[in-house]
Amino acid sequence: MLQIENLGVRFGQKEIFSGMNLHVGRGEAVCLTGPSGCGKTTLLKAVMGFVTPYEGTISVNGIELSPRTVSHIRHLTAWMPQGLSLPCEWVREMVRLPFDLRVNRSSSVSEAMLLEHFEALGLDKELLDKRLHEISGGQRQRILLAITAMQEKPLIIIDEPTSALDKASTQKAIRYVQRLATEGKTILAVSHDPDFMEGCGRQITIHNS
Amino acid sequence: MGTTIDISYWGLGIGMLLLLVPLYFFHRFKTGLVKATIVGALRMVVQLFLIGIYLRYLFLWDNPWINFLWVFIMVFVATETALSRTRLKRGILMIPLAVGFLASAILVGLYFLGVVLQLDNIFGAQYMIPIFGILMGNMLSSNVIALNTFYTNLMREQQLYYYLLGNGATRYEAIAPFIRESIIKSFSPAIANMAVMGLVALPGTMIGQILGGSSPNVAIKYQMMIIVITVTASILSLMITLWLSARKTFDPYGCIRRVFKE
Numbered sequence: 337m338l339q340i341e342n343l344g345v346r347f348g349q350k351e352i353f354s355g356m357n358l359h360v361g362r363g364e365a366v367c368l369t370g371p372s373g374c375g376k377t378t379l380l381k382a383v384m385g386f387v388t389p390y391e392g393t394i395s396v397n398g399i400e401l402s403p404r405t406v407s408h409i410r411h412l413t414a415w416m417p418q419g420l421s422l423p424c425e426w427v428r429e430m431v432r433l434p435f436d437l438r439v440n441r442s443s444s445v446s447e448a449m450l451l452e453h454f455e456a457l458g459l460d461k462e463l464l465d466k467r468l469h470e471i472s473g474g475q476r477q478r479i480l481l482a483i484t485a486m487q488e489k490p491l492i493i494i495d496e497p498t499s500a501l502d503k504a505s506t507q508k509a510i511r512y513v514q515r516l517a518t519e520g521k522t523i524l525a526v527s528h529d530p531d532f533m534e535g536c537g538r539q540i541t542i543h544n545s
Numbered sequence: 546m547g548t549t550i551d552i553s554y555w556g557l558g559i560g561m562l563l564l565l566v567p568l569y570f571f572h573r574f575k576t577g578l579v580k581a582t583i584v585g586a587l588r589m590v591v592q593l594f595l596i597g598i599y600l601r602y603l604f605l606w607d608n609p610w611i612n613f614l615w616v617f618i619m620v621f622v623a624t625e626t627a628l629s630r631t632r633l634k635r636g637i638l639m640i641p642l643a644v645g646f647l648a649s650a651i652l653v654g655l656y657f658l659g660v661v662l663q664l665d666n667i668f669g670a671q672y673m674i675p676i677f678g679i680l681m682g683n684m685l686s687s688n689v690i691a692l693n694t695f696y697t698n699l700m701r702e703q704q705l706y707y708y709l710l711g712n713g714a715t716r717y718e719a720i721a722p723f724i725r726e727s728i729i730k731s732f733s734p735a736i737a738n739m740a741v742m743g744l745v746a747l748p749g750t751m752i753g754q755i756l757g758g759s760s761p762n763v764a765i766k767y768q769m770m771i772i773v774i775t776v777t778a779s780i781l782s783l784m785i786t787l788w789l790s791a792r793k794t795f796d797p798y799g800c801i802r803r804v805f806k807e
Contacts, residue, residue, distance in 0.1 A: 384711045385798040403797030407715065415711030423702055439713035487712065 337362045337491060337522040338383065343392035345378055352378050353542065356392065362490070365513055365523035367536035374542045376526040377418060380493050383524065384415055396491060411439050414487040416480050418495035418526070427466050431483050443488045453482040456515070458508045473500035481509060485516050492516065494525045498532045510535030549757050561586070600674065609668035616677050620646045623685045630689045632805045633696055641789035642688070649782035650680045653774050661770060676774075679750070683775035684782045691731035691783050696794075696804055699723045703801060716791070716799050724787065731783070735776055742772070 337360055344354035352375040360366050368376045381387040383394055385406040394401040396409045414434075424430040435445055451461045457478040463471055471479075477500045484492060497513075498506045510532055517523055517537065525536060533539045552560070564586055571578040603615060624643045628635055654677050658667040667673065699706060699720070709719040742748055743765075750771045754764035794804055 384707075386707060386711070386800055388796075388798065388800075406798050410711060411713045413711065413713070415708065417704065417708060417711070420704060420708060422705055422708065433709070434712040437709065437712060437714045437718055484712075489713070493711075 337364070337397060338524060339393075339395040340379075340383070341393045341395075343379070343382065343389050343394065345375060345382055345387055345389045354391070356542075358540065360522055360524060362522055363517050363520045364538065365517040365525070365536040366538045366540060367525045367527050367533045368540050368542060369527060369533055370542035371544055374544045376542055377495055379542070380495055380524065380526060383493060384410065384413065412489055413491045413493055414484045414489040416484040416492075416494040416497060418499070420480055422468075424468055427464055427468060427471060427479065430468060431464070431479065434483055434487055440487050443486065445486055450482065450486065453486055453512075454479075456508065456512050457482055458505055474502065474505055477501060478505065478509065481512065485512070485521075490520070491522045491524070494523065496527055496529075497525060498527060498529045503531070506531050561590075600670075603670045603674055607670045609666075612668055612670050612673050615674060616647075616650065619677060619681045620650070623681050627685055627689050627692070631692050631696070633692070634804060634806055637790055637793045637804055638692070638786070641786040644789055645688070645782035645784075645786035646681060646684055648785055649684060649778040650677050653778040653781065654680055657770060657774050679771060680775060680778045684779045687731045687735070687779040688783055688786060691727040692786065694730045695723050695727035695787065698726055699801065700805070706801065710799055716795060719799070720787075720791075728780070728783070732776065732780070735772075735779075739772055739776075742768070748772075 338358070339360075340356055340358040343356040343358075345352045346354075356379065358366075358379075368379060370376055378387055382389055383396070383401075385401055396412055399405050399409060401409055422430050422433065424433065431450065434440055435443060447464075450464075454461060454463070459475060459478055459482070463475060463479065468476070477497060481494065481497050484494060494513075498509050501509060506529060513523055513525070513532075514535060523536070525532070527533055527536075564582070568579055568582055570576075571582060599615075603611065620643055623646050624639060627642050628638060631638065654673070655667055657676060658664050658672055662672065664672060702723070705722065706719050709722075710716070748768050748771075751761075751764040751768040754767055755761060759767075794802060796802055
């Protein structure tokens with residue numbers, strides 16, 4: 337599903353990483369970990385086309401990432417960035433945001449289905465009718481994880497999905513991600529959480545270059 | 546209708562004394578606006594006298610080529626003014642702004658002169674110069690507000706832009722919330738103004754025409770059309786500017802480049 341060959345990224349003179357290779361198969365959940373600043377988030381951003389590498393290639397579903405193919409690759413991915421704070425007033429508004437996009441309009445998303453995902457992540461249905469400032473950081477994180485997963489995309493890219501969760505909620509998030517993988521979705525995550533790392537099928541540690 | 550009563554230079558001078566009232570309050574409350582007001586007023590007097598001389602000759606010659614040259618000068622000045630009022634790099638906005646102003650003024654202005662007024666000579670100075678002037682002034686003020694709002698919000702809310710892009714949005718879909726905000730901020734005052742026109746305030750064009758000797762009936766029709774063409778030209782020029790500037794605002798992957806001056 338995802339192939340990274342000999343990838344190198346630098347910001348100005350500073351090399352973030354080089355010679356990076358990674359193959360992630362369909363239905364696999366891979367967690368990237370490593371010290372701060374080693375380039376975990378940068379790697380996710382490179383897969384999304386938000387960071388341009390100076391060497392190497394990235395391919396999703398056999399399509400090599402380039403300015404011509406980037407929009408097609410983004411059609412195949414669902415993306416949950418770290419510490420996401422969207423300028424929405426209501427939870428419903430935030431939930432609707434990705435489903436208003438043309439690419440996601442074919443996703444068969446109903447409120448019942450959304451509440452099913454909420455339940456799997458230990459979220460109350462009442463949250464849907466709350467203002468964003470009325471919910472906790474952990475609730476927001478799980479809602480974002482649910483709407484990322486519901487987009488019917490084959491590749492899910494998530495950055496620190498459990499950083500604001502307690503142990504019990506983290507376990508639910510792990511089971512949720514495992515279920516997505518068994519459904520055939522490919523997960524590429526970044527996490528510092530040992531439980532979440534353990535819960536993913538494969539862990540890859542990136543070291544500072 | 547009667548003819549317009551001229552204002553003598555003596556009368557103009559006496560009238561200008563009224564500026565002492567705002568200057569007093571600006572000084573009294575330490576607003577820091579005194580110098581800017583005096584410089585602004587002096588510039589206004591010099592510029593308008595010069596424009597008066599230019600216009601006299603433009604009307605005297607009444608040559609379409611000279612009129613168009615004047616339009617180009619207006620576009621150039623409007624572009625430079627807009628650039629100085631935004632913190633954006635020249636290379637990003639200069640050509641898009643100039644093309645936006647020129648194309649919108651020509652399209653909407655000539656539509657009004659040719660289709661609505663059905664003039665025999667749509668390039669005549671008497672109509673072309675004031676209509677293009679009023680369009681340019683309105684496009685300038687609304688574009689400055691809209692572009693500042695668009696780029697400031699885009700830089701501040703980059704997370705939203707990249708979130709949408711990363712979940713499969715086209716670039717147009719990802720910038721749509723920012724375009725929406727900039728349109729709302731820029732056009733809301735004009736729309737609110739339209740709704741109370743004639744009740745709360747008598748607009749400038751109408752007053753000018755009535756003072757110039759036109760009947761109120763003619764004046765209101767002109768006023769209505771002026772409002773419609775200025776709003777239309779302003780939104781058209783904004784869309785053209787944003788569309789043309791997109792190539793330099795985003796890289797081939799859709800990522801936002803550095804657009805503000807260092």
